[in-house]
Amino acid sequence: MHPAASFRHDDRALLEALVAEVGFGMVFLTTPDGPRVAHVPLLSTGDGAIQFHLSRGNALTRWLDGAQALAVVNGPDAYVSPVWYEDQGQVPTWNYVAVEMEGRVRRMSEEGLHGLLETVSARHEARVNPSAPWTMDKVPPASMARLMGGIVGFELEVEVWRSTFKLSQNKSAEDRARVAAGLVDSGAPALAELMRTLVP
Template sequence: MRYTPHFLLEDAAEVKRLIRENPWATIVSNTAAGLVASHYPVILEDTADDVISIVSHVGRPDEQLHELGQHETLVIVQGPHGYISPNWYPEGQIIPTWNHVTAHLYGTPEILSDDENFRVLGELVDHFEQRMPEPVSLQLDDAGARGVARGTVGIRMRVARFDARLKLSQNKGPEVVDRIIDALESGDVYSNPALAEEMKRVHPR
């Protein structure tokens, strides 16, 4: 990402929050055959505050296409984002922008054993099912679920480094920020409440 010091996100806890709230990730690998990208859900492992470790799975043969475990991989996590109109700026300011919360995570994935992969698959299901009134679990059909799991490969990536941005109008004055938040929360055009909430986190009123 473009180097913009005033938008840098360097707090590992905030990156973890971004992953937790936006688990649909893009996995990018630079392989012998060229660039490969795939999209899968990821969840965080329980680690020390300054350590980021994610687990997921890929469908076969994506682990071969990505050459997982053989080199560094990029995982992109994208939070709320949206267009910011100069209509919300003072008169005479005409350059629009795009606000966003984004993290690039780098590391070399570890291929999980079949048993650990099945455990991670179960955790993925349990993680997303916990909000449901009657959560479904792989334990309801262990044998059938294990059969399906054979078509997947589990991965763990301990993040060696990350490059993250919170670009949320930090370069604008309080009155302009308030107008942008109001427009994103309740405007008729480009309404984006999730982005407004992110802005309120860095611009407390």
């Protein structure tokens, strides 16, 4: 993570909310085959763990159970132009939000995996199709059994949370306001909103 302490955020509720809002991330592990990463939907359990599933054929699947792994969720990010500063004799940078979660991974039971899939689909269906959400019971049982046989569920018990909320904290309030306005104009309103709400 970024070494500057001013960019860190220790509010666990905020970090959990970011994981829940984004809902997708990366899981990293050094395996006997070399370093590997999986891109996966992530579910925060709300009590310090995150759950995810992988294809049985994924390069990480056979190595994860019992391993110490790293999961990363990226929030909004955007290029910051020096033209937005009062003094333009500076260099461009990038503002971004990211959370790293490190911990031991365990394989989930089939019942736990089924519950994970139901929860993830229900959460996202409520966003995209609230009036008539898709549910798992629409899949014929034989098809569901075959599909579930092709995936494995995992839970990472988070031991260490690390975050970077790089939101121009090292700039003046006036420059931050100009950067936020520039981000809105350039199509990054979510990052601008975080700058306005999280930086005093």
